[in-house]
Amino acid sequence: MLKRLIFNDLRKNRLINIATCIFMAVTAMLLGLSIFLFARLYFSIDMLMRDAQTPHFLQMHTGxxxxxxxxxxxxxxxxxxxxxxxxxxxxxxxxxxxxxxxxxxxxxxxxxxxxxxxxxxxxxxxxxxxxxxxxxxxxxxxxxxxxxxxxxxxxxxxxxxxxxxxxxxxxxxxxxxxxxxxxxxxxxxxxxxxxxxxxxxxxxxxxxxxxxxxxxxxxxxxxxxxxNGPAITYPLIKLMNALSDGIMILVILLVSIVILFISILCIRYILLTELKKDMRQIGMMKAVGISGKDIGHLYISKYLMLSLIGCIVGMISALLTAKKLSINIRDLYGEPENALFIYILMLVCSVIGQAIILLSVRRSISKTKKQSAIEALLGNADISKRKNMWLTASVIVASAVFMILVPLGMKDTMADLDFVTYMGIGNSHIRADVRQNDIKKETFRFIDAIKNDERVDRYCLMQTGSYKVKLENENTYDLMIENGDHSAFPVSYKKGEAPKNENEIALSILNAEEMDLDIGDQVIVFMEKDGKESECKCTVCGIYSDITNGGKSAKACLKDDTAPIMWSIIYISLKDEGSVSDWVNEYQDMSDGIKIVKISEYLDGMYGTTIRNIANASFLTVILSGVIIIVVILLLMRLIILKERNESSLKKALGLKTFDICKEYFKKLSAYVLSGIVFGVILGVFLGQRLAGALLSMMGAQGFRFVIDPLSTFIYVPVFIAASAFAAAFISLGTIKSISASECLNSGME
Amino acid sequence: MSALLRVIDLRKDDILKGISFEMQAGQMIAVMGPSGSGKSTLLYNVSGMDQADSGEVWLYDTQIVSLDEDDKADIRLNRMGFVFQQMNMLSNLNIIDNIAFPAVCADRKNKREHYIRAQKLLDEFHIGDLAQRSIKEVSGGQLQRACICRSLIMDPQIIFADEPTGALNRTAAKEVMDAFLGINKKGATVMMVTHDSWIASKCERILYILDGQIRGELSLGKSDPNEDKNREQKVVHWLESMGW
Structure with a gap:
């Protein structure tokens, strides 16, 4: 009997059950996908590093x-x-x-x-x-x-x-x-x-x-x-391996958590619509003595079945998508040995997602338990407040906007040329690295060449050397200090500012943390001056994030001509930005042993894959958000119209036209959708910045400014979401035509 | 002999203002009164579907008013039967499933026996061939008779019927009333709310309610097909005297 009851319900309410199943499937898919990719990346890297026997400490050295x-x-x-x-x-x-x-x-x-x-x-x-x-x-x-x-x-x-x-x-x-x-x-x-x-x-x-x-x-x-070269440790190698694909996975995980939240809300309203519609039948069951537990069991059984179908469909889609998205992981790190464990983990996470949804279903069903048989039978039971329903539309619109803006903002932030300045690199047009042969000689030969080049707007030389430093607590460290004019092409400082004088030093976050130093603290730098060993007392003036050289660097303006230079970097900006490529080609031919690159290409080389991965995730999010908004607004409007059917009928009986009633609904929906969009944009810009910050800080970038593309953030995304919502509203308002003026006359009770 | 149902000073909001009456097993009584007099509210509160403010309702030795919702549901399932004006049945089940539904919920182990009994009841009410039909594929009278079958599936001590013929035409109403008379003849106790003097005239007793109080009672004795006309006239006169 139960099977027949569920099967007939699935058949009769095909659309609504498919919508529920889609929400469950999308949640299962995204949760499963993110966990699958995450576990696969983790275990593959682990296996590769074990098989390759990666060094725990690696020091590069030239000479x-x-x-x-x-x-x-x-x-x-x-x-x-x-x-x-x-x-x-x-x-x-x-x-x-x-x-x-x-x-x-x-x-x-x-x-x-x-x-x-x-x-x-x-x-x-x-x-x-x-x-x-x-x-x-x-x-x-x-x-x-x-x-x-x-x-x-x-x-x-x-x-x-x-x-x-x-x-x-x-x-x-x-x-x-x-x-x-x-x-x-x-x-x-x-x-x-x-x-x-x-x-x-x-x-x-x-x-x-x-x-x-x-x-x-x-x-x-x-x-x-x-x-005299960078030193790298095992954990850093592991992190570098994980990051380019890891960021995309974290974005998918973030999206799947938002989707889980939206699914819970939507399924709750689908269920409330259904309960409202079934209230008479529920009342009848209660009247004949069927307990609330048994009635709940009927609904839970159906949702359990939908959840099972959703979970299977979601898992299959997750596996199909995962295959495509994990090609890069497979090529780079190989197939993990414990594939079965990953599949089990994926299944467990999808099941946990479904369990959360089913718990919320159970909570909604328990509302019917509070209704007396007669309230339910006469259809007087109110299980969902109307105001809450409009507010839900607003919350879901805000969530969808937020869900689109975070990955979009991350992509724009990383693609922005300023992003390099959060990575410990100056924002110029061109960067020239001198790391081979006689570094000093090569550097000055190159500088002599560009000095007289009229196309060059400005340039700046940074020379890195290794120095011993002593702290106030007598602890000593070896620091790689980059000396030069740090105001020419400044990096972004998380705290403080660039060193301007010889007695100032700025530290990368990793060094500041390791040495337990903050702005205003002092360090003594040992160096050679005029052939004699001398000390220079420096005050920490700034802390910045850095991904170069294993994240451990320092910046100062030490005038030390005798210390050996490990490498030189020359940052160059041209008067005409359009001629950068030609300039780079020309100088590359002339300067063997110097690596000359456009900063934009440098950025693309390092983060191009990550940016493209996040862009793919953003595109997926936009499509998903549009579908979700359409389905959600359709469902909510349907429920609201159903709840207000008598009122609408009365309005018609009093002489209002269908168009007038539709107009009222449309006005109300517009107010809630627009406030949701505004809230979502604010949330996306402010909370999104924090979230993206947490993700990007894993790549070494801290204290950065979230770059927003005003066109996408304030126009394209809001218009897209509003258009999806209004399209759905337009479809659902069609049902008002079917409400007759006489319905309200039959709804009284004795 | 103790009464099957004893209602003592039952009150609910401003609708029921201290109602008391008794019913013996095997009786069939009608509750009449103008719209808004509280007839349906009385039925809902006596059967425990609604919670009375005060007063007592005894079904033999069980006081219903003081029970919690689950216990009331249990009493309704195992000791009461219900027939409503709107023929409420689960739209996703066919006729026989709907009839067996309360029994299956009460005892899942003997499903087969419940279905055999459901079919037997359908046959008794001459709708045995409709067992597998959807509820939308039968007439109003047939559906209401199916609802009576459902009310009998648990072999209840009392059946409550709220305007069971209210939504039916005269022919269908007669079919349904014959069904009620049939089960009453076999010993079933029925309390029925009705607007219809013809229906009421088939009952053994009539309670007349006005403004939440019992204003009069008419005893007619057991229904007799030969006396139908006289009984109906008697009821009409009595109702007129009550201000109907």
Missing amino acids: RIEEERIYAFARSRKDVEKMQILTFLNLQNSQLSIGDISFEANMQDNGLCTQSKSFDYLLDAKNDVIYPKEGEVYVPVAYKNEYDIKIGDTFNIGNEKLIVAGFLRDSQMNSMMASSKRFLVSEADYERLKYLGSEEYLIEFRLKQGSDVNAFYTSYKDCSLYD
């Missing part, structure tokens, strides 16, 4: 090294399990091409390496260690789609040629956010091609389980070992 000093340091430490020194042959991007496609515009530091001996392995698609044959090269998998590379293509380095034998997964440089990419060749080829580039060292350590990586980092720096 001569005495290997024995490092081995002696490693032997002296109980926490070191393994160590190795790898070489990386840095190549000019202008020399590189695959087939006809040149790497000239590539932003990464590309180079050759050989397979590691004991850890930090470069792996193939099956996560097996690759041993290339002579004449073969394995290309970073991140380039596979970007350059449409196929096995058998020719990889050219100047006049030398290698055949692409496959693609490699590099557990530490896989992400586009990592600034270097390693191409794997045989040892014989590496030796043969050495003359084409300059060698860098990767000094790598694997620590014993449970060792403190940060403590090891500090000890390494304290021993004044080779450290």
Whole structure:
């Protein structure tokens, strides 16, 4: 009987049941999808880093090294399990091409390496260690789609040629956010091609389980070992790997939570509409003695069934979508071993989402328990207040606007050129990095060239060196300090401002946190001046976020000509922004060993994938929001019209036309929809900023300003939402025509 | 012999103002009165569908007014039957499902027996062939007879009927009334609210309510088909004397 009751209800109220099922399915799909992608990313990265045996600490270094000093340091430490020194042959991007496609515009530091001996392995698609044959090269998998590379293509380095034998997964440089990419060749080829580039060292350590990586980092720096390049730790590598896809997943998770909230509201109103319609039948059941529990059981059984169908449809759609969205994760990090566990996790999360919906259904049904049999039988029971229903329309419109604005704002913020200034990089047109050969000589040769170039509006030189600093509590640290004029192309400061004098220093957030320093605190910087060692007392004047150099940097204006320079960066702005590409091409040809890039391309190279992922998620959100608004307004209007049927009938009996009644509804809906839009925009701009801030701070950007595109935020999105709402209202108001003037005459009770 | 139903000083808002009466098992009584006099409210409060403000309603030794909603529901399910003017049935179930529904809710284990009894009841009321029909596929009279079947499925001690013929034409009303007389003959106790003097004349007793109080009572004795006309005339005269 129960089956028949449910089946007949599903058949008769097809539209409303489909709408309920869609809400349940969309919730299950989004929750399942975000959990699937999240778990898959987490486990794949974990597996890759385990199979590749990623180093726990990695120090890059250019220039001569005495290997024995490092081995002696490693032997002296109980926490070191393994160590190795790898070489990386840095190549000019202008020399590189695959087939006809040149790497000239590539932003990464590309180079050759050989397979590691004991850890930090470069792996193939099956996560097996690759041993290339002579004449073969394995290309970073991140380039596979970007350059449409196929096995058998020719990889050219100047006049030398290698055949692409496959693609490699590099557990530490896989992400586009990592600034270097390693191409794997045989040892014989590496030796043969050495003359084409300059060698860098990767000094790598694997620590014993449970060792403190940060403590090891500090000890390494304290021993004044080779450290003129960035140092990276295991957690940072993991974070970099997770970020480019992780941000998109977090956006989907955020959207799925908003959808869950909307689904609960909608299903509640669908159910209330149904209960209102069924009130006489409920009254009859109560009158003949069916308990409230049994009546509730009838409804719960139906919703349980809808939930089951919704969950299955949602899971299937989630799996289909996940397949497409996880292609990048699969290529970069491989298939996780515990796929079954991920599927179970996905199912559990979808089921939890459904359970939350069903709990809310149960709560709504319990409202009927409070009604006496006779109230229900005579249709006098009021289970939903009208005011609340209009307010619900407003809340859902606000949620939909919010749901669109957050990812849209994140995308616009990241795509904005100012975004680099939250990353510790000055906002100029062009950035030139000098990291090879005789850095000082190359830097000044380049500066001499641009000094007399009339096209250059302004430029600024930043030179980075390693300094020892002492705090007031006598603790010492090694800091990479970037010296120069920080007011020319300033970064954005979370606190304070840029250093202007020699006795001021600004710290990156990670350094300020590690050293426990705030604005106004003092540090002593040791340096050499006129051949003598001297001290400079500096006050912390600013704190900024930085993703470069592992997030640990400092900025000052130290006048120290004798300290070795680790690298130089020259920021350049041109008078004519339109000629930037030509200028870059021209100088790239002239300046071997200097990497000259457009800031916009630099940004695209680093965050392009993330921005595109978020843009896809935004597009999906816009479509989803439109559908939700149409369905929700249709349902709510239907319920309101049903509740006010007698009043409308009376109005008709008194001589009002259908058009007049429709006009009243339309006015009311417009007021609530428009206030919802205004509230949603305010929420999106202010709360959205906080939410996006929390997401972006995971990428190292803190204290940033949320960029909003006024056209999208204040015109396109509100117009789209309002149009969807009014279209739905237009359809639902059609039912008013069917209300007859005589209905109100039959509705009295004795 | 103790009364099946005892109502003592029953009050509800300003509609019922202290109503008292008794009913013996096997009686069929009609409650009459003008619109707004409180007839339906009396039925709802006596049956526990509505909560009275004060007073007592005894169904044998059970005081209904003081019970909570669940216990009242339990009494309605197991010891009372209901027939309404609007033939309320679950639109998603067919006729026999609707009749068996209260029994299945009360005892899910013996579903088959409940359906056999439901079919037997349908046959008794000459609508056995409509068992599998949808409620929209039968006439008003047939549907009301099906509602009577439903009211009997749990073998109740008393049946409450609120204007059971109010929405029917004369022929259908006669069919329904014959059904009521049939079950009363077999011993069922029926309390019926009606506007119709012809229906009331078929009952054993008539209570006349005005402004929430019983203003008069007429005893007619058991219905006799040969006396139909006289009984109806007697009722009409009596009603006129009551100011009807």
